[in-house]
Amino acid sequence: MTAGYLDLLGPLGPESTGPTQDLMLSGVVPRVYERWWRPALGRVAKGALGPGMAEERRIARLLLGLAPGDRVLDVACGTGAFTRDFARAVAPDGLSVGIDVSQTMLERATAEAERTGVTEVAYVRGDAQELPFADASFDAVCCFAALHLFADPFRALDRMGAVLAPGGRIAIFTSARGRSTPLRAWESLAQSRSGMRMFERDEVIEALEQRAFHDIRQRLTGVTQFVGGRLRNA
Numbered sequence: 001m002t003a004g005y006l007d008l009l010g011p012l013g014p015e016s017t018g019p020t021q022d023l024m025l026s027g028v029v030p031r032v033y034e035r036w037w038r039p040a041l042g043r044v045a046k047g048a049l050g051p052g053m054a055e056e057r058r059i060a061r062l063l064l065g066l067a068p069g070d071r072v073l074d075v076a077c078g079t080g081a082f083t084r085d086f087a088r089a090v091a092p093d094g095l096s097v098g099i100d101v102s103q104t105m106l107e108r109a110t111a112e113a114e115r116t117g118v119t120e121v122a123y124v125r126g127d128a129q130e131l132p133f134a135d136a137s138f139d140a141v142c143c144f145a146a147l148h149l150f151a152d153p154f155r156a157l158d159r160m161g162a163v164l165a166p167g168g169r170i171a172i173f174t175s176a177r178g179r180s181t182p183l184r185a186w187e188s189l190a191q192s193r194s195g196m197r198m199f200e201r202d203e204v205i206e207a208l209e210q211r212a213f214h215d216i217r218q219r220l221t222g223v224t225q226f227v228g229g230r231l232r233n234a
């Protein structure tokens with residue numbers, strides 16, 4: 001146990017996918033992440049009419065269909081704003097587990113959980129592409145603002161499907177390419193500079209269908225998308 005979280009990586013960690021990923025490992029970004037960084041960059045990506053942070057949390061809860069007693073996994077949890085929200089939704093008998101690769105993000109996440117008195121929460125340092133949990137051990141899996149940062153997002157989706165119990169729910173918030181040629185040209189440039197993948201509009205839906213998800217819903221806003229689905233019963 002390190003600073004309130006279980007570290008399953010030690011000095012190891014997944015290969016960096018670029019400058020955006022590197023910033024998440026820094027000491028500065030976690031300090032300003034919840035209050036400034038995430039709301040501001042989220043607003044730019046979602047567009048002026050896209051949902052704010054409170055609405056994002058509501059979307060996540062709805063897509064995940066959380067109820068007291070559920071076991072929920074927050075993949076790439078960052079400082080844990082969503083993880084804490086899920087913990088409140090699954091209390092008193094459930095558990096909300098946040099996993100992230102960044103030590104500095106997790107230090108902040110554990111401190112915030114303590115400061116806010118949220119108890120049904122646990123944090124693990126690990127790689128989303130190698131989720132270190134037994135198959136079918138969660139009722140719901142969330143991955144917000146991170147799938148586009150992974151070197152192999154489809155491997156991460158494989159693992160998210162595997163750790164979900166039959167009938168389990170998934171919620172994803174990630175990038176979505178625009179349709180206009182100038183916007184797509186700008187996105188290609190941003191992608192190569194930042195290391196953030198821009199998904200085609202149907203790519204995540206198709207990836208979920210291939211992994212036995214159904215009842216898939218998508219909301220596009222700005223250059224982002226919210227996608228939810230349910231794993232078929234075995």
Ligand SMILES: C[S@@+](CC[C@H](N)C(=O)[O-])C[C@H]1O[C@@H](n2cnc3c(N)ncnc32)[C@H](O)[C@@H]1O
Binds near residue numbers: 077
């Ligand atoms: C933009 S933050 C998203 C945090 C939170 N989910 C949210 O919506 O605000 C992206 C997070 O992904 C984490 N991350 C990036 N690659 C990862 C990987 N391979 N495994 C686990 N976490 C990863 C980063 O450390 C960072 O905390």
